[in-house]
Amino acid sequence: MSTLAPPHQIHTEYDLVFAGGGTAACIIASRLAVAFPDLSILVLERGPTTESKMEHIQPGRFLTHLAPESKTMQFYTSTPSEHVAGRSVVVPAGRCIGGGSSVNFMVYNRPSASDFDAWEKEFGNAGWSANDMIPMLQKAETYEIDPNKSTHGSDGPLKVSFGRDEMLDIGRQYLEIGPKLDKNRPRSDEGNGLNEESINVFFQCPKWSSTDGCRSDVAHHYIYNKNLENLSVFDGCLVDRIVIKDGVATGLEYIFDTRVYESAPQDIRSVKALKLVVVSAGAMGSPPILERSGLGKKEILEKAGISVVNDLSGVGANYQDHAFYISPYIADPDSITFDLLFRGDPETWRIAREKWEKDRSGLLSTNIVDSCIKMRPLPHELDELGPEFMDYWNEVLANKPDRPLFWHTISPGLPADQSALPPLKFMSSASILGYPASRGHIHVVSKDPYAVPDFHAGYLSNPADVSALRWAYKKGRELTRRMPAFRGAFAPAHPQFAADSPAALTETRPVPVDAPNIVYSAEDDKAIDANIRQMVQTTWHSLGTCAMKPLPQGGVVDSKLNVHGVQNLKVADLSIPPSNVNSNTYSTAVAIGEKAAMIIAEELGCTL
Template identity: 25%
Template sequence: MSSETYDIVIIGGGTSGLVLANRLSEDPNLHVIVLESGEDRSGDLNTLTPSAWPLLSNSPANWTFHTAPQKDLGRQITVPQGKALGGSSAINSFLFTSTLGNAGWDYTAYEKALKKSFTLHKPFGVTEGKGPLQLTLATPESVWQKAWIDGLKSVGFPETDPLSGHLGGPNIAPESIDPKTKQRSYAANAYLDPVRSRPNLTIRTETTVTKVLLERPSSAGDAVAKGVQFTSKDGSSQTIGVRKEVIISAGAINSPRLLELSGIGGADLLQRLGINVVVDNPHVGENLQNHLFTGLVFEARDDVETIDAFFRQEPAAVAAAMQEYGTKGTGPLSTSNMITMAQLPLPEFHTEAGRKELDQLLGALDPDSDARRSPPTTPAFAAAHQTFVRSILTDPSEALGNYVFGSAYAPFDAPSPTYRAPGKHVSVAIELSHPLSRGSVHITSAAPEHASTNEGLSIDSRYFSHPLDLEVLARQVRFTEDIISRAEPLTRYLKPYTKRFTDLEVTKDYVRRTADGAYHYTGTCSMMPRAMGGVVDNRLRVYGCSNLRVCDASIVPLEPTANPQAVVYGVAELGASLIKEDIL
């Protein structure tokens, strides 16, 4: 073991890792090190400029994983994950929206932790909170924002507060943008920059951990983390020791990967790859969940402004946007352009006939398909998951789908993802908030050189492997087309439109062809009882280990309703509090 030793080793300098680094290094007696595979991109304008986030999808700041071919989609799906200080909070969009848990993780405790993370800047100079992350909440100012909110009101969905925890209508979502600088506020500049000079905090970038070094004092005792092995910038393999805790915060893809490389996972897989089994837990890497989405595009009237020209990168539109952002801090460069949204139920399942149809759909599922969906998932978890989703579907007060509205063409059904149609358009992205399909992430190689790349593992999201997901998302598409056709004053700004999706089978074909995965991966190191399928306990400790924890999106056992950025900050803040209680 190296003579270099720290009290706390944090693996991953992403959203959770930097929250933990800030909070745990508040104690000057704790020596904390963060090891991050990516670079420090805190000075990169593409990272900081709000509208530039799509440019990061194929940059060195992204791991750019890919799923295995998806049987029910007929193609592979890209899996974006942040590879930089700040993790996915450095490359994602900016939306901040907020039965199977564990003790201490009720909504009250979580909400208290979440509020420690942000300062919310409301219109007219009003602020709430004193947290490091800076959030900006705009008022609906554009013609399209007002039309979206008023239109949904007209069909029975009143405006809601996106941070209230009570959803069911349209809103303008807060963005993680600092209103003073007009730049991205994320884990690196919010949580790390103010404390970089602490003498007890060390940050190493371009450093990839390949293994947690575990020892088992006895055959019956828990394993103990003694340190970590990593590959440094110069390519050499090194180790450092740990006195108290190793915390894995590498995200929903890399956290289970590192556990398996360290000997924690299904024994059959590990033995096949020549890895010594330290803890046999086949649930590691299982329960992968993500939001699937598709969308609809409507032609706008020629006399109403959209941002299509900017999205097409027409020189005059880009120059005007740069001028407006540079002089006023406003315009399409100052935002993700994705803040006009809604959390809506699906009314057709709220009637007695609708609930009966839902029960028939669930009852008609092939029981043998469970093996194809997620073999190691316990029957108890599968049943609880399905019961939870059914309760959401049938409750008029619960949001079933997340809908994002924008005044430009989106290539849902385009020849390529980069295609931008001529003319003027509005688009509605339609997201399945509570998928029942569950996938997996598992290593395919024990070679340490793969740990810093997108190779050496298999990601199988198993999208639409649960038939109800396709059924519900298709109905959401049909529902969206119907409400848009009736939502005055929105409809007055659109060109005449003929409905395409009255037939459910036609709609399903469209969804299969156009569906894609969001950036919202969770669940692969789930926090729940081990017998139910858990990987970590309610203190975030990995089952079978005394001083190894996981703290990131992978511990969330059920996909949150919408964008999980807020959830990850809340998990990290609450996790930091629990760790402090245990080690100080």
């Protein structure tokens, strides 16, 4: 036994014990702690605390969490794949109290009603339809833009607004040019109504931040702002496995994580759960905990040297993300963008800090997405996507008119490491697939909780995804080349078109709105496809790896979030969606958290 002092004094038993302290866990634990003051609740989070830290309060610091040395993110590197030009893709996941809500880009983007309806109708999950889940979204938010607007909330803990300042010029240009270029896609004041009217309209994009310029994360709005004596939330606690006896989950074993507490003792510690264990470590973190506990596919567990408790083939399978394809363009040097902030320019940071401290305005009060569209091909456009796209269209989108193909924006800056790039101002055409057809997996390779998992992202393994992003590139380019701030494409990051092709990247000034669209040849399409495979990356929207489906379909949990075949064990986080949602996943994680709190409360004898 180590003689080093542990960083926390944690009791040996609690009524409810959570493995993971991210978005869903904070919501569930807070709601239950308020509803049941006599219950003792423990949350063990692997990453650090976020309380009162500026990097989790000031919205404009979002990109700092993606730095290689970040302790608030866990970086998962996929196996190299021919589908992404032989690359490995790095997928970050929130690794701190509050999880993704504390580190994400704060883009307020909600699913379509048919996304939730599919969970109930197609996978047999009673109680998870849009009629059930929209109230969960409303319960969590205060929609400061218009609290009375349909489907939005008026008195929830999380604030939604347009931020402190008005849009930057690039966002305004996007909203002006888009409807002029494409008269079938007008401007609207609502792009998040969860209905068909929110599709194919240009709209100002709300943010998960308040009008006083602060991030709306769950840690500060569900946990830190409450004095809940029966709720204990500890950081730096890496859950090794669930203790299961005779088919019943009785507690957790954990160690203190050395990335948070370098000198902490490394002996395995245990805590009993008198009533319930909830695994809530996210789509990337929950499957390894289950597998180390003997819950997973038999062949995978045996190969890792783990005794099989229950053969659940769906654990770690069905991995999904929203493939992200970004094409950078050069912006007018007088444009206001985030690039100097991203490059760490001291003067830009000084001014931004002073503005935020003065009145919560400036670049640190906002994010990189001011305006956007959820784009769905119109009937006359389907031929543009190619025959390989039609099976996917007919299966996933054709009969669900509230589903877009992708979500698009042109952002004021290039949200990436710019250390090797010229000191330019950028405007980035970004497309995010709503329902990628490709799938991957994440599995443990040993009993060691620090071991790097076997992660296969699966990006672009289905050709329909390439077809969709090819069309998205063309749509985004037409919009960008008409915007007043446009000064040409940043050619190294674009498709390598032949010099004599009409698609060649020769323009350095904006063209008129009524200019003809670029015509692409078959060779041009091949160049775009090659670029897609070289450039596609994550949107940090991992989900689906412990799917809420019947056991014969590869399900891991049932509609009450119970793990199949184990008592007193639930999973509640973004690993449980059985199919994708066409939005940034924070809103879905919030809805899952509120729904899970309601389910558990009812089982404990109370209605929330």
